[in-house]
Amino acid sequence: xxxxxxxxxxxxxxxxxxxxxxxxxxxxxxxxxxxxxxxxxxxxxxxxxxxxxxxxxxxxxxxxxxxxxxxxxxxxxxxxxxxxxxxxxxxxxxxxxxxxxxxxxxxxxxxxxxxxxxxxxxxxxxxxxxxxxxxxxxxxxxxxxxxxxxxxxxxxxxxxxxxxxx
Numbered sequence: 001x002x003x004x005x006x007x008x009x010x011x012x013x014x015x016x017x018x019x020x021x022x023x024x025x026x027x028x029x030x031x032x033x034x035x036x037x038x039x040x041x042x043x044x045x046x047x048x049x050x051x052x053x054x055x056x057x058x059x060x061x062x063x064x065x066x067x068x069x070x071x072x073x074x075x076x077x078x079x080x081x082x083x084x085x086x087x088x089x090x091x092x093x094x095x096x097x098x099x100x101x102x103x104x105x106x107x108x109x110x111x112x113x114x115x116x117x118x119x120x121x122x123x124x125x126x127x128x129x130x131x132x133x134x135x136x137x138x139x140x141x142x143x144x145x146x147x148x149x150x151x152x153x154x155x156x157x158x159x160x161x162x163x164x165x166x
Contacts, residue, residue: 029057029058029059030056030057030058030059030065031056031057032054032055032056032057033055033056033057033165034054034055034140034141034163034164034165035052035053035054035055035163035164036052036053036055036140036141036161036162036163036164037050037051037052037161037162038050038051038052038053038068038070038159038160038161038162039051039159039160039161040145040157040158040159040160041157041158042072042079042154042155042156042157042158043154043155043156043157044154044155044156045072045074045075045076045077045079045154046074046075047072047073047074047075047077047079047154048072048073048074049070049071049072049073049079049154049157049159050070050071051068051069051070051071051081052068052069053066053067053068053069053161053163054066054067054068055163055165059086062088062089062090062092063086063087063088063089064086064087064089065085065086066085066086066087067082067083067084067085067104068082068083068085069081069082069083070083070157072154076112076113077110077111077112078110078111078112079108079109079110079111079153079154080108080109080110080111081106081107081108081109081153082106082107083104083105083106083127084104084105084106085102085103085104085105085106085127085129086102086103086104087100087101087102087129087131088100088101088102089133094134094135094141095134095135095137096134097132097133097134098132098133098134099130099131099132100130100131100132100133101128101129101130102128102129102130103126103127103128103129104126104127104129105124105125105126105127106124106125106126106127106149106153107122107123107124108122108123108124108125108151108153109121109122110122110123110153123151123153124151125149125150125151125153126149126150126151127147127148127149127150128147128148128149129145129146129147129148130145130146131143131144131145131146131159132144139165140162140163140164140165141162141163141165142160142161142162142163143160143161143162143163144158144159144160145157145158145159145160145161146158146159147159
């Protein structure tokens with residue numbers, strides 16, 4: 001069952017990214033830029049989460065498309081999330097700490113064990129996020145992010161992450 005969820009999430013990511021990249025004009029800065037790991041904590045349910053994100057560049061001035069996948073464990077719930085998010089970065093310089101704000105949609109698959117009964121549920125959530133990031137001397141990027149979610153998904157997430165650029 002878990003492997004099927006991972007396959008469905010990967011297929012969903014491909015379906016979401018494909019049309020957006022195909023619609024980008026020749027002057028857009030859209031395209032795969034890098035990827036990275038992310039890890040953090042969430043509240044309600046109280047969990048540790050980890051995952052990965054992709055940087056697909058800017059589709060507008062200072063607006064980056066950065067979908068991600070996160071897996072949360074704890075509080076007797078497993079949470080698998082596919083987030084399609086974009087963020088506005090306030091500064092153009094990469095060598096300074098820069099705040100950003102953004103949002104997006106998340107497909108959330110919850111699975112919990114109630115003794116002899118295993119249950120699962122899928123919700124679509126609306127996310128608002130904000131953080132601060134800094135480009136590093138080797139071209140990579142480090143960030144600290146907070147996320148608020150609507151619906152029956154984690155209320156708040158705190159995440160740190162790293163993006164490796166090619």
